Amino acid sequence: MADVEERIRAVLAAHARMPGGVEALDDTADLYAAGMTSHASVNVMLAIEDEFDVEFPERLLRKDTFASVSAIRIALEELLGA
């Protein structure tokens, strides 16, 4: 899953607009606490869908789904059937 994590981090670097960036954050760090706004999380969601060619179902369209690198990875694993 290393590759998946790298791709998630690339999406976050491009779209999460966190003042301190994503590099310094570990996988479980709270992205909202790091400054990602709700509107930025929407762009992250759309970019993740694009990057991995998936569509988040309604039940995953929650704040928690995008709260950390590992939360996004867990949601993706489920969608990709990994």
Add this chain to the structure above:
Amino acid sequence: MTVSPARARLRATLVDARVLVPTDAPGVYGRSAGFESVVEGLEGLVLRAGADRPVESVRFPPVLPRTVFEASGYLESFPDLIGSVHTFAGDEASHAALLAAVESGESWTDGLVPADVMLCPAVCHPLYPTCAGTLPAGGRRVEVSGWCFRHEPSEDPFRMQAFRQHDYVALDGPDEARRHRDDWIQRGASLLGRLGLEVEAVAANDPFFGRAGRLLAASQRTQELKLELVARIDDDDPPVALCSANSHLDHFALTFGIATADGEVAHTSCFGFGLDRITLALLARHGPDPDRWPAAVRSALWP
């Protein structure tokens, strides 16, 4: 959009009594003198409810500058609800072509150009850019009242396209802005209780557009950024929001450059009374003739 039998009956009662005068556009009504006297009574009651603390007052027209609209973020979240004002800026030849298109029933609006205003979607939006800069110590409290437009054509009288809000807005530190909102939830519920309207405060979300909007709505609910005072009007429909209490966090302050006296980014919040909806709820509860409403309700509205 289909409407429940109860709402269809309410609409028919109010239209038959000439309290609401329907027009060709769904959700756009004329109001009777009786309806307006209730709205005026409500305005007075709302002002008295906030009269124990200093508050500034300002009234804006029902349009706001396109620049303010673009900055507000409304287009990102609610593109399907907006109302854009367009005008004609052509020459005599294109005027003749436009009239010919109208005459023949063809589309005539293609030749229009956007004016520099939009219809106001929320009564507090024109206020924020006028508060740019540093707030005084203790922040600012401002009450605003006026017309809003949302493109939601419906036969449900509770869902009008053009309606009035009366808002109490706080521009202050994070805790103070939150307290303002929560304090007004209590005041609003007590005001509506005096009018015989039992309400409940519930977490709510705005109708954000599209799939991205579902995430925004979920986020808004999780953080309890929006609470509504809702009342059950009939058994066919979910309860109706009569008042809305919103925490904007630093959204408007960041957008328009509003700082607290100690130099931090301010927070804003608002509490809005839906004047037309409250009037409709009163008409549904107490009957179409305000002269025959309970004495306690009448004396609260018209002391």
